[in-house]
Amino acid sequence: xLQPKIxxxxxxxxxxxxxxxxxLYGKQTLxxxxxxxxxxxxxxxxxxxxxxxxxxxxxxxIHKYGSSAQGFVINAGAYTHTSYALADALAAVQLPCIExxxxxxxxREPFRQHSCIAPVCLGSIxxxxxMGYTWAVEAMLQHLQCCSTAQSSNRESNRAGSAI
Numbered sequence: 001x002l003q004p005k006i007x008x009x010x011x012x013x014x015x016x017x018x019x020x021x022x023x024l025y026g027k028q029t030l031x032x033x034x035x036x037x038x039x040x041x042x043x044x045x046x047x048x049x050x051x052x053x054x055x056x057x058x059x060x061x062i063h064k065y066g067s068s069a070q071g072f073v074i075n076a077g078a079y080t081h082t083s084y085a086l087a088d089a090l091a092a093v094q095l096p097c098i099e100x101x102x103x104x105x106x107x108r109e110p111f112r113q114h115s116c117i118a119p120v121c122l123g124s125i126x127x128x129x130x131m132g133y134t135w136a137v138e139a140m141l142q143h144l145q146c147c148s149t150a151q152s153s154n155r156e157s158n159r160a161g162s163a164i
Contacts (some may be wrong), residue, residue, distance in 0.1 A: 006047055006137060007050060007061070009058055009076070010077070011055075011076035013053065024103055028129075036130070037134065073136040074090075080099070081115065087116045098124070098139055099115065100132045102132065104127025106126070
């Protein structure tokens with residue numbers, strides 16, 4: 001069986017991790033987070049990483065990987081709270097997606113407490129720092145395994161049913 005491809009999408013200001021408000025977002029750089037994910041999950045899946053401050057680049061990546069990936073992990077940064085375009089793109093490609101936030105957005109400013117993309121995601125992980133990415137990839141792998149097992153069972157049931 002081929003390894004699943006999971007695309008980790010990082011939005012506005014996340015390239016500045018490590019130096020951007022470390023009291024909120026931690027001291028770990030985005031490169032370190034990606035390296036840790038690759039080290040931990042590189043044998044279980046193919047990870048691709050996309051990072052941009054430009055919403056259109058993120059949209060293009062979702063559409064590009066929509067036909068080749070099996071799932072997305074996304075921290076859209078501030079676009080989380082404003083981008084119906086990202087929500088539409090994720091809905092259009094119909095791949096499972098898990099939303100990640102380093103901070104607990106429910107304890108932040110009121111505008112951060114609404115997510116435009118949450119309705120098209122399997123779930124959200126927030127407030128647990130960089131570890132949230134690890135749990136998101138783990139959860140995506142579990143979800144993909146569960147779906148793969150269910151699809152295999154359905155195929156077997158359909159074959160058995162057609163032989164009657």
